[in-house]
Amino acid sequence: MTTTTKPTPRDRLLDAAAELIYREGVGTGIDALCKAAGVSKRSMYQLFAGKDEVLAAALTRQEPRLSALLFPPPGTPAAPRDRVLHVFERLEEAATSPDYRGCPFLAAQVELKDPGHAASEVAARGKQAMSEFFRAEAERGGVGQPELLARRLMVVYDGASARAGIGADTLDGLAVSTAALLLDAAGLTENGPASGPDTAEEAGAPAA
């Protein structure tokens, strides 16, 4: 029979923490975490130094999962544009769930305001991974200002996921189409690598 309680206490605890904290916020008590995980506080405190460390570890554990979910599978030799849009397609897919609460990394950083908090730093690294993915694809596509494009894509990703998470928008094409629009403007069109209207020049503050 499949014993419901097979995985190690550490894994149960981190999984429960990730799920509970995602649903109820970082304010969730450790009693609730331990009960949900079927782990005693005693075990928890000999695995981790405290709640902060559990939180950070839970986020760390989520990072590879999120990357695997969002980023194109390794064996996919798609064009940069498609690889970027893939991320937004996965976002929209996830956002259709009524339980979707936005990007867990962004939420963690918003909730624990302190940027020095261990979990906040883990979350920041998680976000940086996506930013670097965007930048790498932009470079691979020969975009004039890859860093600028990556920052814009991150703004759209975080804005779309946050708004979907709080129920302010249902997306359904909004994130993908907006990202596509930014890619077009950067010259990363469907046809091929950078050669659009403004390969260079589009930075700074164009409006007075």
Place this chain on the structure above:
Amino acid sequence: MTTTTKPTPRDRLLDAAAELIYREGVGTGIDALCKAAGVSKRSMYQLFAGKDEVLAAALTRQEPRLSALLFPPPGTPAAPRDRVLHVFERLEEAATSPDYRGCPFLAAQVELKDPGHAASEVAARGKQAMSEFFRAEAERGGVGQPELLARRLMVVYDGASARAGIGADTLDGLAVSTAALLLDAAGLTENGPASGPDTAEEAGAPAA
């Protein structure tokens, strides 16, 4: 002399609540709120039913201030495009402060996950005001799909403010230039009302 403690207890309380909660999150204790406001819990509880109501009232009080700060002054007969960009310019201006923590409405909704919470509903109305402003300007500018443009602008606004708030980006032109890019694509160019490349057709789910 200017007596430091002039305004009514209610005003002191709401101002202190807005500031403290913005800085430290909705988890801030009422003891801390009252002490910061120089108001006794006794007074607070005969002014409000509880912490939730204080939170909601503090956010309600912030809405007109935020609108006045972000939206163009009433006497400004600028073109729709300029009126929209004005919002993003104010955002970037505010984001230069090291104390900037992002949009207080979005933060409140992210922190108290419950959309039914009184304060969350106040915050949702606050965000809706901006969305409607964008939509009205888009319509005034003759944009083909004003609702779509408004949603995209909100995504950029929330994404940019959130990322600036958590210290992931410094903006400095990013929000304004990205918004301008969206306006261009919607046909709301510097020259005049809608007549760009794709006045209609650009909605739905363009990617598989």
Place this chain on the structure above:
DNA sequence: GCTGATGGAAACCGATCGGTTTCCCGCCGG
């Protein structure tokens, strides 16, 4: 079968939570 490590249940600790109440000072009109 015995033993020792693992780990869950739960009592316990001081601090703090949201919320209520008591007390008393200072300011007001009469």
Place this chain on the structure above:
DNA sequence: CCGGCGGGAAACCGATCGGTTTCCATCAGC
């Protein structure tokens, strides 16, 4: 001069917080 009252200070309440400790059931190796 005084009586009423708005309102701050602070004690108090039960619940819960993060964190520690005790106790005991289980199970693997011998």
